Amino acid sequence: VQLQASGGGLAQAGDSLRLSCAASGRTFSGWAMGWFRQAPGKEREFVASMWWSGDTTYYANSAKGRFTISRDNAKNMMYLQMNSLKPEDTAVYYCAADRNPDYSSSPTRPYEYDYWGQGTQVTVSS
Secondary structure, three states, rough: EEEEEEEEEEEEEEEEEEEEEEEOOOOOOOOEEEEEEEOOOOEEEEEEEEEOOOEEEEEEEOOOOOEEEEEEEHEEEEEEEEEOOOOOOOOOEEEEEHHHHOOOOOOOHHOOOOOOOOEEEEEEEE
16 A cells, blocks of 8 residues: 655645545445645544545634545545645645544544655645
8 A cells, every 4th residue: 555645745834735545455334535734743633524425524723714635536646635724724734544444433543543655745835
């Protein structure tokens, strides 16, 4: 399994960016897919996630109302549309995949994820 994140860059506060994650190596039916981020000196934190085969989405409070996670099953792609960016969104953003998710809980914990992309830097200036 390989995950390739892209789409990061420099933005100003209020701008939008769209991150993409190309997933390859197998089919992902039944998996959970997520976006996480890590700012310098901070722990990796959950941003958004979804089931590969369903419509339920999950968001961190910091992302609700501004970010949208989506996927294109036919292309094996996952996206994170980020609007109204803030300087505190500055971080390296990672896409991740959980091959054996616990369907009784929300897929929001980094340690549950088995595969990680290389990360893409998002820098938001004020």
